[in-house]
Every structure is written in C-alpha cells, then in structure tokens.
Amino acid sequence: MSQYSADAGLGSRQRFDRRFFADVWRLAKPYFTQSEERRSAVLLLVLILVTTIGLVYINLRITNWYNTFYNALQTYNSGAYWRLMGEFAVLAIIAIALNVYQTYLSQLLDLRWRRWLTGTFLTRYLDARTYYHMEVFKRGQDNPDQRIADDLSAFAQYTSSLATGLLSSIANLTAFIGLLWVLSAKVIVPWGGAEHHVPGFLVWVALLYAAAWTWAAAKIGNPLIRLNYHQQRLQADFRFSLVRLRENSEGVALYGGEAKERAQFDHRFDHVFGNYKRLILMQKRFNWFTTYFNQFAIILPFLVAASAYFAKAVPLGFLMQISSAFGNVQSSFAYLATSYDSLAQWHAVTDRLRGFLGFMDEVEAMQQAESHVERRGGDVLEVSDLNLRLPSGSTIVSGLNLRVSPGERVLVTGRSGIGKSTLLRAIAGIWPFGEGRIALPDGGRSLFLPQKPYLPLGSLREALLYPSGSVKTPDADLVRALELVDLPGLIPHLGEVQPWSHVLSLGEQQRVAFARVLLQRPAYVFLDEATSALDEPSELALYGLLTEVLPSTAVVSVGHRSTLFAFHTRRLHLLPEGRWEDCAIETAEGPEPHYAT
Ligand SMILES: Nc1ncnc2c1ncn2[C@@H]1O[C@H](COP(=O)(O)OP(=O)(O)OP(=O)(O)O)[C@@H](O)[C@H]1O
Numbered sequence: 001m002s003q004y005s006a007d008a009g010l011g012s013r014q015r016f017d018r019r020f021f022a023d024v025w026r027l028a029k030p031y032f033t034q035s036e037e038r039r040s041a042v043l044l045l046v047l048i049l050v051t052t053i054g055l056v057y058i059n060l061r062i063t064n065w066y067n068t069f070y071n072a073l074q075t076y077n078s079g080a081y082w083r084l085m086g087e088f089a090v091l092a093i094i095a096i097a098l099n100v101y102q103t104y105l106s107q108l109l110d111l112r113w114r115r116w117l118t119g120t121f122l123t124r125y126l127d128a129r130t131y132y133h134m135e136v137f138k139r140g141q142d143n144p145d146q147r148i149a150d151d152l153s154a155f156a157q158y159t160s161s162l163a164t165g166l167l168s169s170i171a172n173l174t175a176f177i178g179l180l181w182v183l184s185a186k187v188i189v190p191w192g193g194a195e196h197h198v199p200g201f202l203v204w205v206a207l208l209y210a211a212a213w214t215w216a217a218a219k220i221g222n223p224l225i226r227l228n229y230h231q232q233r234l235q236a237d238f239r240f241s242l243v244r245l246r247e248n249s250e251g252v253a254l255y256g257g258e259a260k261e262r263a264q265f266d267h268r269f270d271h272v273f274g275n276y277k278r279l280i281l282m283q284k285r286f287n288w289f290t291t292y293f294n295q296f297a298i299i300l301p302f303l304v305a306a307s308a309y310f311a312k313a314v315p316l317g318f319l320m321q322i323s324s325a326f327g328n329v330q331s332s333f334a335y336l337a338t339s340y341d342s343l344a345q346w347h348a349v350t351d352r353l354r355g356f357l358g359f360m361d362e363v364e365a366m367q368q369a370e371s372h373v374e375r376r377g378g379d380v381l382e383v384s385d386l387n388l389r390l391p392s393g394s395t396i397v398s399g400l401n402l403r404v405s406p407g408e409r410v411l412v413t414g415r416s417g418i419g420k421s422t423l424l425r426a427i428a429g430i431w432p433f434g435e436g437r438i439a440l441p442d443g444g445r446s447l448f449l450p451q452k453p454y455l456p457l458g459s460l461r462e463a464l465l466y467p468s469g470s471v472k473t474p475d476a477d478l479v480r481a482l483e484l485v486d487l488p489g490l491i492p493h494l495g496e497v498q499p500w501s502h503v504l505s506l507g508e509q510q511r512v513a514f515a516r517v518l519l520q521r522p523a524y525v526f527l528d529e530a531t532s533a534l535d536e537p538s539e540l541a542l543y544g545l546l547t548e549v550l551p552s553t554a555v556v557s558v559g560h561r562s563t564l565f566a567f568h569t570r571r572l573h574l575l576p577e578g579r580w581e582d583c584a585i586e587t588a589e590g591p592e593p594h595y596a597t
Pocket residue numbers: 135136390391414415416417418419420421422423
C-alpha cells in the first residue's frame with residue numbers, strides 16, 4: 001500500500017474535472033445542508049450575494065458616469081463637472097461600505113465554516129480511535145495535523161473566495177454584456193478598405209481574448225497544482241522533523257546526535273528548496289504571460305474603438321465608457337485565467353483533504369475487516385477464545401481464556417517482544433488484529449497505565465485527573481494521593497501549567513500515573529511495566545499501596561522483575577507460537593511485601 005494515498009490520486013489527475021468538483025462538493029455540502037449552522041451559513045451566503053450584486057450595480061453606475069464625466073470635461077461644462085463630482089462621491093461611499101461588508105461577511109463565513117470543518121474532522125479522527133489505527137496500519141501517513149490545522153482553513157477560504165469571485169464575474173458579465181453590445185453598434189471595423197459594423201463586436205473581441213488567455217493559463221499553470229501540493233507536504237515533513245527534535249531533545253543531546261539530525265533537516269529542507277524553486281520558476285513563467293495579457297487588456301478597447309473616435313463618430317466619454325465596459329466584460333470572461341494561481345492552490349488543498357478522508361475511510365474499513373473481537377461491558381474481566389495476531393499475520397496468543405475476578409492480581413510474563421503489551425491493547429479494545437470475546441467493566445471502571453505515562457498539556461491537577469477524574473475532586477484528595485506516591489514536593493505546584501512530561505523524570509511520571517489510580521479508584525487496573533523506571537523498593541511501595549488502599553481493585557500487570565510475584569496471585573505466561581500458561585503463584589516464593597507509609 002502506498003505511503004501517501006493522496007499522492008496516488010494526484011499523479012493521474014490534476015484537472016478541474018467532474019471528479020474534482022465531486023470532491024469539493026463532498027467536502028462543502030454538509031456544512032450548508034446538514035450542519036446545525038446551516039441556516040446562518042445560508043443567510044451569510046445570501047448577504048454576500050446581495051453585497052456582490054450591489055457592487056456590480058455601483059460599477060455599472062460608475063461606467064455610465066465615465067461617459068457623462070468625460071463629455072463634461074471635453075465640453076468644458078463646469079456645472080456638470082461639479083455635479084458629477086458629487087455623484088461620484090456618493091457612489092464611492094456606497095462602494096466602500098459594500099466592499100468592507102463583503103470582505104467581512106466572507107471572512108466570517110470562512111471562520112465559522114472552518115470551525116465546523118475542524119470539529120467534524122476532529123470527531124472523525126478521534127472517534128473509533130482512527131488517529132491510533134492510522135499509526136498501527138500505516139506508519140508515517142501524510143501529516144494529519146497539517147490537514148486539520150491548515151488545509152481545512154485554506155479549503156474554506158479558497159472555496160468561498162473563488163465562489164464569490166465567480167459569482168461577481170457572472171453578475172458583472174450579466175450587467176455589462178448588454179451595455180457593451182449596445183456600445184459596439186457605434187464601433188467601426190475597417191476591413192478591406194471599407195468600414196463595417198459587426199453586431200456585438202466588442203463582446204466577441206472580449207470573449208476571444210479571454211478564451212485565449214484561459215487556454216494559455218491552463219496550459220502554463222497546470223504544473224502549479226502539483227508543485228503546490230508537494231510544497232505543503234514537504235514543508236510539513238520538514239516541520240515534523242523539527243518538532244521531533246524538540247520532543248526528543250534529551251535523547252538526541254545525550255547521544256550527541258546533532259550531526260545526524262542536521263543531515264536529516266538538510267535532506268528534508270533540500271526537498272522544500274528544490275520544489276519551491278521549481279514552483280517560483282513556474283510562477284515566473286506564468287507571471288510573464290499573465291502580466292502581458294493584463295497590460296494588453298488595458299489598451300485593447302482603445303485600439304478597437306480608435307477608428308470611430310478619430311472619425312469623430314463618438315465623443316471621449318464614449319471611449320472611456322467602452323474602456324470600462326470592455327474591461328468588466330473581458331475580466332469576467334477571463335476570471336478563471338486570472339485566478340489560476342488560487343485555483344491551483346484550491347485544487348492542491350482539495351486533493352490533500354480527499355487523500356486524508358480516503359485514508360481515514362481506508363483505516364476504518366481495515367479496522368472493521370481485521371477486528372472480530374466481540375466486546376461487551378460487565379462487572380468482571382473475561383477473555384474467551386481470544387486469538388491475537390500481528391499485522392504480519394504471526395500469532396501472539398491462540399485460544400486464550402482468562403477470567404479475572406474483582407480484587408484478583410494477575411501478572412503477565414513472557415520474553416520481550418512476545419506480545420504482553422499487545423494483549424493489554426487488545427483488552428483495552430485498541431488492537432485490531434484478532435478474534436474472540438472480551439468482557440470488561442466500562443464507563444471509567446478500567447484504567448490502563450502504559451510504560452510511558454501520558455501527561456496532557458495543562459496543570460498538574462489536570463494531569464492527575466486525566467482522563468476521567470472529576471474536576472470537583474477536592475485538593476485534599478490530590479494532596480493525599482501525591483503524598484502516598486511519595487511526591488510531596490509537587491503539592492505546591494498543583495495548579496501550575498508546565499510541560500510536565502519534560503519537567504518530571506520518567507519515574508516521577510510513573511508515580512503521577514499511580515496517583516491517578518488512587519484518585520480514580522477503578523475496578524480494574526492494567527499496569528504495563530508501569531513501574532519500570534522505579535527502583536525496586538519504590539516499585540514495591542507503589543504495589544503495596546494498591547493492596548492497602550484499593551483492596552477490591554483487580555490488577556493485571558505486565559512486568560519482568562521477579563519481585564512483582566509477591567503481589568500477584570496468578571501468572572499468565574506467554575510462550576512462542578501463541579501458547580500460554582495460566583498458573584497460581586505461591587506468595588511465599590516472593591519477597592516480603594513492603595507497604596508505603
Ligand atoms: N503497531 C505495530 N505494528 C506492527 N508490529 C507491532 C506493533 N506493535 C507491536 N508490534 C510487534 O508486536 C510484537 C509484540 O510487541 P509487544 O509490545 O506486545 O511485546 P512485549 O511482550 O510487551 O515486549 P516488551 O516486554 O519488550 O515490552 C513485537 O514484535 C512488536 O514489534
């Protein structure tokens with residue numbers, strides 16, 4: 001399977017075809033038709049439409065104003081001149097207000113739409129643990145964080161600004177095409193020594209000019225779509241490598257791995273640079289041609305109307321009115337060509353989001369296809385006929401039956417890499433490869449502690465109550481829990497927001513995780529080498545706490561140290577080829593339990 005599923009889709013199609021518009025529709029439709037904000041979204045659209053039409057109307061009035069104003073100038077009519085100045089001031093004030101509100105309403109729509117899209121994608125990403133299964137099924141997928149943080153916003157902005165631009169062009173075209181057609185009647189076309197009048201001549205010239213422009217823009221600008229697509233991705237890869245250094249700063253510093261890291265950054269940045277260089281070269285080619293078309297469009301109506309003007313068939317005001325009407329019609333026809341750069345970005349953003357959505361679909365489908373573990377709630381952990389596999393197909397456990405009663409303590413053992421953590425993942429419901437039945441107390445009555453505790457962003461209080469502790473828990477309980485796990489030094493810092501996973505040592509983090517257990521008092525706790533960073537006496541003290549403070553909590557631990565035997569009544573020993581043994585532990589064999597005071 002390809003690493004970047006979105007890439008696979010991009011290679012063959014970079015056109016504005018039905019497939020592309022179907023993707024846009026799929027992404028845009030739910031907000032305007034199904035979301036709880038659909039009414040306000042449609043109202044905003046209507047208001048944007050009203051301001052757009054208002055602006056077109058003002059534009060039309062200004063075009064007519066040109067005619068009378070330049071005629072007043074030509075005839076030295078000062079009375080008309082000052083009256084027209086006043087008229088222009090009124091038109092300009094209305095145009096300014098409409099412009100400001102059109103921009104504001106569009107931005108408001110973009111923002112609200114982005115909020116909704118972000119919420120929807122986050123729900124999809126987090127629900128059913130798609131974010132985790134993305135890692136399990138395919139590693140190194142195409143930067144989901146960038147899709148959610150940047151691309152959704154860009155999609156809302158490009159879609160709404162391009163749609164508003166298109167709408168404005170259509171309205172402009174509708175308003176000016178008739179005027180230009182009428183004005184064309186006075187234009188003389190000198191041909192073969194005679195003078196001709198071609199119906200709608202200026203409209204045809206504008207249309208042909210814009211068609212040539214659009215065709216050339218599409219030909220020259222097409223590679224921009226692919227280059228823009230890659231640029232975003234390469235930049236995200238580069239940023240990701242920098243974030244990884246920050247997250248693993250200590251490891252890199254201790255290994256002295258700066259040179260390797262630098263080489264990795266340089267390598268990734270070379271890709272960013274190379275692609276960006278190709279992008280600006282292509283942009284330069286594109287700009288040569290766009291600027292030429294833009295400049296020539298200014299004088300084209302004057303060239304076309306020159307014979308009529310110099311034959312004194314039309315006054316100066318008429319020439320200026322033609323220039324304005326022609327400019328409006330021509331730029332409306334050429335809207336797609338002039339917006340090609342934005343269109344290329346819009347295409348790239350839509351492709352990336354399609355890739356991301358497709359990737360989530362794929363992962364969810366794979367997860368459903370692979371996982372045949374029947375799960376239900378209950379009061380007791382009961383595993384029946386459980387078979388677990390690795391993604392490669394090799395067996396971890398075969399036909400496992402295990403019942404752990406409340407208050408029971410089971411130690412899972414086996415050589416490194418045999419599948420102990422994977423068994424806990426399956427019990428937690430996050431490992432997708434397998435079949436069988438698992439009953440597990442739910443609704444926050446089971447708590448899993450991994451070897452590397454997760455401390456969320458926020459205060460130490462939030463870290464202690466993560467994920468389901470009550471925010472109303474009195475500070476006295478938190479203080480007591482910190483004292484029990486031998487972290488009294490942290491008590492004054494309960495309300496402090498710090499990067500706790502960087503501030504605390506691994507052993508301290510494991511103690512914080514244990515404090516969570518004491519506070520949340522689950523019916524079942526699963527400890528996956530959750531005390532591995534502690535010295536033996538500290539480990540024994542923490543396990544002792546479980547027996548003392550939570551005697552009815554069942555404990556399933558994974559651990560390598562023989563000292564742990566003393567705290568468990570049963571041992572599930574995993575063996576190669578999916579075999580396993582479930583046997584009692586003679587407590588007398590273990591060392592004396594050591595309880596915390
Ligand atoms: N997401 C994954 N994709 C592919 N293989 C995986 C994945 N997670 C774990 N494995 C593999 O599954 C096997 C069992 O891993 P697991 O972490 O369960 O072992 P373990 O018995 O807990 O090891 P240890 O005692 O070293 O922690 C290993 O070979 C590991 O490489």
